[in-house]
Amino acid sequence: EIVLTQSPGTLSLSPGERATLSCRASQSVSSSYLAWYQQKPGQAPRLLIYGASSRATGIPDRFSGSGSGTDFTLTISRLEPEDFAVYYCQQYGSSPPTWTFGQGTKVEIK
Amino acid sequence: QLQLQESGPGLVKPSETLSLTCTVSGGSISSSSYYWGWIRQPPGKGLEWIGSIYYSGSTYYNPSLKSRVTISVDTSKNQFSLKLSSVTAADTAVYYCARQRYSSGWASGWGQGTLVTVSS
Numbered sequence: 083e084i085v086l087t088q089s090p091g092t093l094s095l096s097p098g099e100r101a102t103l104s105c106r107a108s109q110s111v112s113s114s115y116l117a118w119y120q121q122k123p124g125q126a127p128r129l130l131i132y133g134a135s136s137r138a139t140g141i142p143d144r145f146s147g148s149g150s151g152t153d154f155t156l157t158i159s160r161l162e163p164e165d166f167a168v169y170y171c172q173q174y175g176s177s178p179p180t181w182t183f184g185q186g187t188k189v190e191i192k
Numbered sequence: 193q194l195q196l197q198e199s200g201p202g203l204v205k206p207s208e209t210l211s212l213t214c215t216v217s218g219g220s221i222s223s224s225s226y227y228w229g230w231i232r233q234p235p236g237k238g239l240e241w242i243g244s245i246y247y248s249g250s251t252y253y254n255p256s257l258k259s260r261v262t263i264s265v266d267t268s269k270n271q272f273s274l275k276l277s278s279v280t281a282a283d284t285a286v287y288y289c290a291r292q293r294y295s296s297g298w299a300s301g302w303g304q305g306t307l308v309t310v311s312s
Contacts (some may be wrong), residue, residue, distance in 0.1 A: 173296020
């Protein structure tokens with residue numbers, strides 16, 4: 083079973099700053115199977131990034147994903163007020179199909 | 193436009209079975225391009241995958257919940273359902289249904305979620 087560890091647990095930043103969120107897998111993950119989600123209070127998660135680096139439909143280009151193997155990163159280039167939220171990485175295991183989430187990183191206003 | 197809507201009791205007694213249904217509109221549950229899954233989130237905690245089903249009826253469950261979970265699909269109603277047996281307070285959570293891309297797993301459509309509380 084692959085475990086995803088996200089760091090930091092909480093990121094305190096100001097609007098306009100750059101956010102760098104990490105997702106580390108306990109064993110190598112195919113980039114095709116790594117996704118990132120944003121969740122705001124009281125809302126369902128929203129897909130941001132799939133395939134480690136592809137932005138989902140309607141996602142602003144200030145969001146970018148990178149990484150391979152066991153280390154993946156979500157970067158928000160310049161934080162907007164609406165970006166303060168919790169972010170989750172998720173991995174898909176294909177044989178058999180399983181889904182695993184990281185524990186989340188909260189991006190809060192400093 | 194794809195929409196998913198969870199429905200079912202918001203309160204379940206300990207030891208009983210939690211039953212939820214997800215109704216899909218704006219897309220066919222019979223599509224070969226997607227799995228249909230259930231994910232839950234205890235209050236103040238993170239996301240936990242419960243299980244998923246393919247339109248063919250093939251099911252995949254979280255090993256930690258497998259003994260208590262049954263997911264089924266009704267293609268005629270464009271719905272899929274979750275049953276979780278022998279619930280305890282630890283099963284109190286917001287339950288989401290989601291559409292998950294076949295062969296890559298990312299979930300591009302989510303229901304709004306429904307809070308299920310386990311309490312006597």
